[in-house]
Structures are given as C-alpha cells and as structure tokens.
Amino acid sequence: MIPRYARPEMVSIWDPETRFRIWFEIEAHAASAMADLGIVPREAAETIWSKGAAARFDVARIDDIERVTKHDVIAFLTHLAEHVGPEARFVHQGMTSSDVLDTCLSVQLVRAADILLADVDRLLAALRTRAFEHKHTVTIGRSHGIHAEPTTFGLKLAGAFAEFTRARERLVSARREIATCAISGAVGTFANIDPRVEEYVAAKMGLVPEPVSTQVIPRDRHAMFFATLGVVASSIERLSIEIRHLQRTEVLEAEEFFSEGQKGSSAMPHKRNPVLTENLTGLARMVRSYAMPAMENVALWHERDISHSSVERMIGPDATVTLDFALNRLAGVVEKLIVYPENMRRNLDRLGGLIHSQRVLLALTQKGVSREDSYAWVQRNAMPVWRGQGDFLALLKADTDVAAALSAAELEALFDLGYHTRHVDTIFARVFGAA
DSSP, X not given: OOGGGOOHHHHHHTSHHHHHHHHHHHHHHHHHHHHHTTSSOHHHHHHHHHXXXXXXOOHHHHHHHHHHHOOHHHHHHHHHHHHHOGGGGGTXXXXXXXXXXXXXXXXXXXXXXXXXXXXXXXXXXXXXXXXXXXXXXXXXXXXXXXXXXEEEHHHHHHHHHHHHHHHHHHHHHHHHHHOEEOOOOGGGSOTTSOHXXXXXXXXXXXXEEOSOOTTXXXXXXXXXXXXXXXXXXXXXXXXXXXXXXXXXXXXXXXXOOOOTTOOSOSSOTTOOOOHHHHHHXXXXXXXXXXXXXXXXXXXXXXXOOSHHHHHHHHHHHHHHHHHHHHHHHHHHHHHHOEEOHHHHHHHHTTTTTGGGHHXXXXXXXXXXXXXXXXXXXXXXXXXXXXXTOSOHHHHHHHOHHHHHHSOHHHHHHTTOGGGGGXXXXXXXXXXXXXX
C-alpha cells in the first residue's frame, strides 16, 4: 500500500488505531456477554467498556510492549490493562488470540467490501450514462484486432456495465462469505468459553458465527474473497485495454480526458497518452497477484498455524486499497471519456465496404448458391479491396457470378449499416431492463 494509489477512507480501515479499536470492541462485547451469563461481574464488564471506550490506544506504547512479549495481542491486552485497571483480569476470559485477530480481520474485510461496492456503483452509474449517450453511435467491431462488423459504442459500454453488474454480485457474495466470527477458544472447542459469547459478539459486530472454526476461521473464505477482488481487477483491465486501443493514433475513436496544463511527455509536447488506463492495467496485475497467496493460506497445519498471518497483513490492506483506487480511477475515466463519432465513422469506411461481406455471403446462399461457392466469390472480390485495389460494392457488381444471383439494387441494400444495429434496443433491455 503506497499513498500514490490509496484513498483515505479505505486506508483508515487498516490503520493500527482502527485495528486496536476493533480488538477492544471484540473483547468488550465478549465481557458483556460473559456478564450476562454470570461468568464475570457486571461491574467489571461495565468498567471495561467505560474505560476502554474512553482510552486512546497508544500504538507506539503497544509496539514497545510487543518488542518484549513478541506477541501482538498480549501487547495490546497489557496496554488495555493500563487503562482499565484491576478489572482487566476479566478481559479475554477463555479466548485465544485468533478469536480477536480473525474476527477483527472479518470486520475489516466487510468494511472494505462495503466501500468497494460503493465504488462499483459509481462506475456502473457512469457506464450506464455513457452507454445510453452512445447507444446508436455506430462504430466498427473488431475481432483479433481486425475490423469485423459494425456495432455501437453504446453496446461496448453496455457490455462493460453487464460485466461490472456481475462483479457487484460477486462482491456481495464475497462479503457474505467473509462476514464470520470466531470466539471459540483454543482449537475451537469452546472448552473455556460459552458458545453464546460467540453468538453475542457476532451479532454486535455485524457478523455470523463460524460453524467450525478450529482455532482459526477457515481460510477458504479468505481465498474466495481475494480471488473475487482479482476477478474484479481483471474486468477493470479489460475495459482499460479497450480504451487504450481506442486511443491509439491510428484509431482515435475515444481518449482519456486531457486536463488544462497536463503534460503527456517530457520530450514531445504533442503527446496525449492513455496514462490512466495504462496505470489501471498495472494495478489490476497487482490485485490479481494477491489471490494466489490467499489460496496458499488455505492449507494450515492441524487446528492452526500462523503461516497465513504475514501474508494477510500485506494482502488485506494492499488488495483492498489498490482495488478501491482502481475502481474510482476507472469511474473517472468513463465519466470524462472523450468520444469521437466522426472518427468511428471514418474507420468504418476504411476497408471500402468489406465489413458487409457476411451479408453478401448469406444473401448468395439464400439465392441458391452453395456456401462454398458463395464464400469463394465474396472472398475473391474482398482480397483486392484489402490490398487497396478498388471498391467492394463496385467489384461485386462487376463479378458475373455474383451479378447473376444478386441485382445491383439487392447488393446496395446489403451495405446498410442500420441492419447491424436493429437489435440494439433488445440488447439494452436485457442489460438495463425494459424501462
């Protein structure tokens, strides 16, 4: 996590102060539950809450203690006792460190997921607006990077909208998957803590109890969460690469907004580079890279080990902070994207009508010509045009075989762009709803 690619709201989830505050809330809620069950004195639970809530947890002090104890949770509990006093002996009754650490991580990832969902909503709103703006803006569709057949720029954006709608659904599922609480004690048997404590803490922290936690929450949940972030990042990259290709000089059908005073190159004053979407491509690679160690964390020794801990201290903040930044950057790119319909139309015409070859092929088969002959007749007229020699429609009209099957008027009708966009409304209704 570096400040250049970080936004304050997401960063704050991972601040040490936030982490220690969550730890305190878990411990205090557990004490309250134990007081309800008569395990600890009610007065002690109230003191823990009142003094702990008013405390300012000193990160430097906790770090100093940890240098001696070599244990972060014990360091925190020692510091908490400095605020709470003698009643601190009732903190952490029957609990183990993972109860605090894992439940806290669940809270942090749930909060991160909520921010990411809001980010996706912003991006979806931008994609929807621009898709309808260019619903009927005809452009060339490409396969293998080569001109294929006409589509609309609105359909390109509608496709991205549908993809990020799926991304949102996956994030909702990932949030639900990770929102579990474990307050089950050593090796997860509840031997020294009542399961009702876990239920109470889970409810207070907005989580659900983990059915079987061993001594840790099973890491398949975390693997699924970070894998989902990687898939969302891949969708970011897909749209970013599309924009980058469309901004190429030879294409220039769309480009990133270029602000007043912005410089594209230290050497060439004319440059307007797709730096934002290039940056997003790189950030997507980083978010995806965090999924693999999360998957490797699934296989822990027996009821627990801490091989996962160092990994999660890194990938938790880095993956969520980076994806949060990337989603917001992409939303900004879409909101301000400059679109050039006139260049789209010019590119449509670059191949001298070859983009209508399939229509001619199908029309010939409808006239009784075999598909093999139809393909050969169309291709022999297309290849000269590909080499810059002539106009496709004119060559077709002059071809005796083609002319015997299709009249000049019939051929001209096959070059109508409207034919390719007549189902745009149907696709939009599927993506955005009938309204």
